[in-house]
Amino acid sequence: MMARYHYAFYWTYGVGKKWDDGSWPGYLMVFDSRAERDAWVADDVFDGNWHREAITAKEARHIMADTVIGFDNDMAVRYDRSRSAVERYASTVELVRAWRRVDMQNNPARYYAE
Numbered sequence: 001m002m003a004r005y006h007y008a009f010y011w012t013y014g015v016g017k018k019w020d021d022g023s024w025p026g027y028l029m030v031f032d033s034r035a036e037r038d039a040w041v042a043d044d045v046f047d048g049n050w051h052r053e054a055i056t057a058k059e060a061r062h063i064m065a066d067t068v069i070g071f072d073n074d075m076a077v078r079y080d081r082s083r084s085a086v087e088r089y090a091s092t093v094e095l096v097r098a099w100r101r102v103d104m105q106n107n108p109a110r111y112y113a114e
Contacts, residue, residue, distance in 0.1 A: 006038075008029045008052055010029065017049075028055075028060060030099065
């Protein structure tokens with residue numbers, strides 16, 4: 001059976017509020033089940049803006065490829081340091097594993113909360 005993932009994004013300044021260059025301020029979340037993802041999104045707290053949103057696999061692949069190409073040298077070398085090649089050709093499992101390694105190193109508090 002093929003692994004299936006579900007994705008959400010935490011928007012720092014509110015859902016859909018992008019930087020001038022079109023990038024998304026915030027962070028990606030990857031879940032192993034839709035129920036986990038939906039519960040995380042539903043747990044959002046309105047402070048004048050909503051911050052949590054379910055996103056598509058296509059959007060998530062773009063974010064993950066951007067992340068791993070800068071930090072995961074093995075994947076960067078395998079795909080000629082091309083974000084677009086990683087996004088197009090890396091298997092979902094390979095991409096999620098690489099992204100989780102990078103994210104765990106860069107944001108340990110999300111993984112080891114007390």
